[in-house]
Amino acid sequence: MAKKMEKMRVDLEVITDQHKKFKLMADTNANELKVVDIRETSSMMEAQIIIGRTAEREKLLASLSESVTGEMTILPIYGIGGLGKTTLAKMIYNSNQFKEYSQVWVYVSQTFDLKKIGNSVISQLSEKESQYTGAQMIQSSLSKLLADKKILIVLDDLWEDMESHLDNLKAMLRVGKGSKVVVIVTTRDEHIAKKMSTIEPHKLAPLTDDMCWSIIKQKSDFESRDDNKELEQIGMEIAMKCKGCKIVKDDLIHQWVSLGFVEPPDVFSSWLLGERYIRQLLGLSFLQNSKSPSWRCDCTDGLCGTPVSGKSSGGL
Structure with a gap:
């Protein structure tokens, strides 16, 4: 892995x-290109047996x-990508x-666009294409469409972590007077899940080896x-490897530093910045803390398996 990462760094250099040598310029018409997000989802269920999530x-x-007692209930589901x-x-x-609920499915994606989300909700509830450009028009339309109704909204793949944007999203969906709105949010980020939730967020656990x-x-x-x-x-x-191979946190930071991936500003040391990156990756559910600690040995060849003073090395 270290050799692959080093090769990648050389390729990027x-x-x-070449970019500097040939004076490559950005395409001025880049905004006209339409990029299709291959991760986009819908509410359609495949005609196959779902394994391992019935109890959840x-x-x-x-x-x-x-x-579901107040005007809006938000249940986030969070966890590592690919868990389901x-x-x-x-x-x-x-x-x-x-x-008996009116139902809306919105694929949010990494590009957070509050107006796009609002227009998608309006389009699905009204069964007419909505392309409002102003926030006030979106709010007015949603107020009418959400009023005195039972509505289920799924916001799939939410990445936005700016608190003000999340507050605006919740406020936009809370405008229906006398409505009962249930919102299911899927995200990889525990921080987002906690910020969005009105009830306890659900952390999705990995499937068992048998599953x-x-x-x-x-x-x-x-x-x-x-x-x-x-x-x-x-x-x-x-199947036993589907949960991931264990990584020693200290060794991972050492690799980042030695390969030049961690270039700290004046206020941080390389190690502190590496620790910060680890915390961010844990928050994004890209890494998880290992349930069983990994141990360092104190012998010279590293083969005896004896822990150093009983201290964990911080397994991921």
Whole structure:
């Protein structure tokens, strides 16, 4: 991994040098290009068996049933990318519990656009294309559409962490007089989840090894293979790795510093800045704290496995 990272750094330096040498200029018509976000989601459920989230769906539906008392209830679902946050939101969205609700699904993405979100809600509730450019027009339209109604809104893939923007988002969805609005938010960021929530956010845990093995078998059509007995042990070992390989935090920071990825300003040392990056990655659910600590040994070859004074090295 260290060699790959070093090669990447060298490649980036070559690209930068070429940019300067050939005096490359930014395309002035770049704003006219339309970029399609391949991560965009919808409420449609695939016609296949969902493994491992049924119990959580029932738990969250029960929690929402007890909590939907005020004008707006917000339940965030957060966790590492790829765990199934969007799938769990779809399971709630398509449940019988909300069949009497008007329903809205908004894919937010990393580019936060409050007007785009508002127009998407208006379009889906009114069944007419909405392209309001002014915030006041959006608010007025939402006030009419949300008033005295039961509405379920899913905000999928929320990345915006600026508190004022999140407050404006909540205020925009709270304008319906006499309405009962339930909002499901999916995000990787625990900070966002806590800022948005009106009830306890739900942290999505990784699937068990058995569940991961079941998914692998389903996706690979394992049971129909002639060699499934020979491959079963290999498949189970792969399933056990789905939760991630452990990383020693101190070693990771040392690699960043040695490869020049951490270039601190005057107010921080390299180590303090590395620690700060770790905290940010933990907050984004890119890394997680390891449940079982990793240990450093005090022998010269690093092979004995004896902990140093019983201190954890900070596993991730």
